[in-house]
Amino acid sequence: MKFRNFKMVDYVVYGRGSFNQLDEILAPRRKSGAPIIFLLDHFFEKHSLYSRIPQQKGDAIILVDVNYEPKTSYIDTLADQIKKEFGTVSGVVGIGGGSAMDIAKAVSLMMNNPGKASDYQGWDLVKFPGVYKAGIPTLSGTGAEVSRTTVLTGPTKKLGMNSDFTPFDQIILDPELTANAPVNQRFYTGMDCYIHCIESLTGTFLNEFSKSYGKKALELCRKVFIEKNDWDSESDDQLMMASYAGGMSIAYSQVGVAHAVSYGLSYLLGTKHGIGNCIVFDKLEEFYPEAVKEFKWMAAKNKIDIPQHITKGLGEEQFDTMINVSLGLKPLWENALGKDWEKIMPKEKLRALYEKL
Ligand SMILES: NC(=O)c1ccc[n+]([C@@H]2O[C@H](COP(=O)([O-])OP(=O)(O)OC[C@H]3O[C@@H](n4cnc5c(N)ncnc54)[C@H](O)[C@@H]3O)[C@@H](O)[C@H]2O)c1
Numbered sequence: 001m002k003f004r005n006f007k008m009v010d011y012v013v014y015g016r017g018s019f020n021q022l023d024e025i026l027a028p029r030r031k032s033g034a035p036i037i038f039l040l041d042h043f044f045e046k047h048s049l050y051s052r053i054p055q056q057k058g059d060a061i062i063l064v065d066v067n068y069e070p071k072t073s074y075i076d077t078l079a080d081q082i083k084k085e086f087g088t089v090s091g092v093v094g095i096g097g098g099s100a101m102d103i104a105k106a107v108s109l110m111m112n113n114p115g116k117a118s119d120y121q122g123w124d125l126v127k128f129p130g131v132y133k134a135g136i137p138t139l140s141g142t143g144a145e146v147s148r149t150t151v152l153t154g155p156t157k158k159l160g161m162n163s164d165f166t167p168f169d170q171i172i173l174d175p176e177l178t179a180n181a182p183v184n185q186r187f188y189t190g191m192d193c194y195i196h197c198i199e200s201l202t203g204t205f206l207n208e209f210s211k212s213y214g215k216k217a218l219e220l221c222r223k224v225f226i227e228k229n230d231w232d233s234e235s236d237d238q239l240m241m242a243s244y245a246g247g248m249s250i251a252y253s254q255v256g257v258a259h260a261v262s263y264g265l266s267y268l269l270g271t272k273h274g275i276g277n278c279i280v281f282d283k284l285e286e287f288y289p290e291a292v293k294e295f296k297w298m299a300a301k302n303k304i305d306i307p308q309h310i311t312k313g314l315g316e317e318q319f320d321t322m323i324n325v326s327l328g329l330k331p332l333w334e335n336a337l338g339k340d341w342e343k344i345m346p347k348e349k350l351r352a353l354y355e356k357l
């Protein structure tokens with residue numbers, strides 16, 4: 001098919017305090033005797049949000065470990081645990097940052113698909129719809145709430161389960177939940193959105209659909225990270241909608257150089273997505289001159305340190321691993337540099353870029 005026919009999230013609720021509607025939203029989804037499983041970012045273990053989760057008899061809250069970005073083995077463990085303990089479930093609800101939301105998407109799919117999560121890393125490999133899944137972000141920027149992928153690190157690659165079955169059935173966008181996120185984390189995850197916009201808007205896959213969402217998201221990112229001097233509740237509102245629009249923008253285009261390079265970093269060193277993108281973007285003047293200048297300015301204004309020299313001391317084999325992971329992401333490179341991308345970014349050049357990080 002020439003034009004992408006993309007599956008969107010079915011239901012969206014937006015608003016401060018909308019989390020309180022969760023019980024009502026889940027009610028029609030409940031099948032008798034089948035619980036809802038809440039997959040909650042472990043950060044909230046002792047937080048007031050924990051007790052606000054509308055658990056009914058038989059439901060369970062599983063705290064998910066997001067110290068590391070989700071691995072396929074972790075998804076398999078969680079899905080097996082849920083199947084063994086609860087049998088059939090009415091659905092899963094992921095509450096947290098991009099990691100917890102991705103875990104929920106992947107676990108939902110693995111409840112109904114045979115084999116291992118790593119079998120489905122790629123494009124359109126998932127065979128059956130998952131169980132009902134809802135996503136509730138507590139950090140803004142990744143766009144995981146709207147995307148058709150769930151990014152997983154597997155035994156041989158870091159690649160998402162991209163499929164029409166992957167998007168959430170429901171999302172609840174309640175900016176109150178992102179209040180008080182640590183300043184650094186908020187910046188790194190927020191920059192994921194900023195970088196989505198830049199990569200989409202400067203990419204060769206750009207079209208009016210992506211442009212419209214990308215421009216809006218970029219405008220909102222600039223409001224919160226450049227125009228305002230203090231973070232307030234309006235900033236949470238704005239960054240949440242930036243994340244949504246940024247996600248919609250890349251849904252119909254693609255990301256670019258920063259993502260392609262940071263996937264390699266993250267595969268080898270476990271560098272997290274937000275900070276990894278920042279580390280890479282900081283060195284991409286050649287590809288995104290204006291935006292990199294703006295990015296450095298935002299980092300300085302918001303008093304954020306971007307780590308340097310993280311690849312120092314790595315050996316030949318390790319550089320090769322990163323280069324191979326990165327060059328495997330062909331659509332990203334093609335979006336960024338066009339059909340002749342392999343000539344513009346030969347291995348040696350990418351190696352030199354990794355050495356700069
Ligand atoms: N599916 C997609 O389309 C997509 C897109 C981009 C990134 N991702 C994935 O998203 C993940 C990154 O997500 P992220 O940047 O949101 O971070 P994250 O989910 O990894 O969380 C980062 C840290 O912030 C904590 N945290 C979450 N909410 C908080 C809050 N309100 N207050 C304080 N701490 C909080 C978490 O416990 C964690 O320690 C990566 O795994 C990446 O691969 C997915």
Ligand SMILES: [Fe+2]
Pocket residue numbers: 142192193196259273
């Ligand atoms: Fe991203």
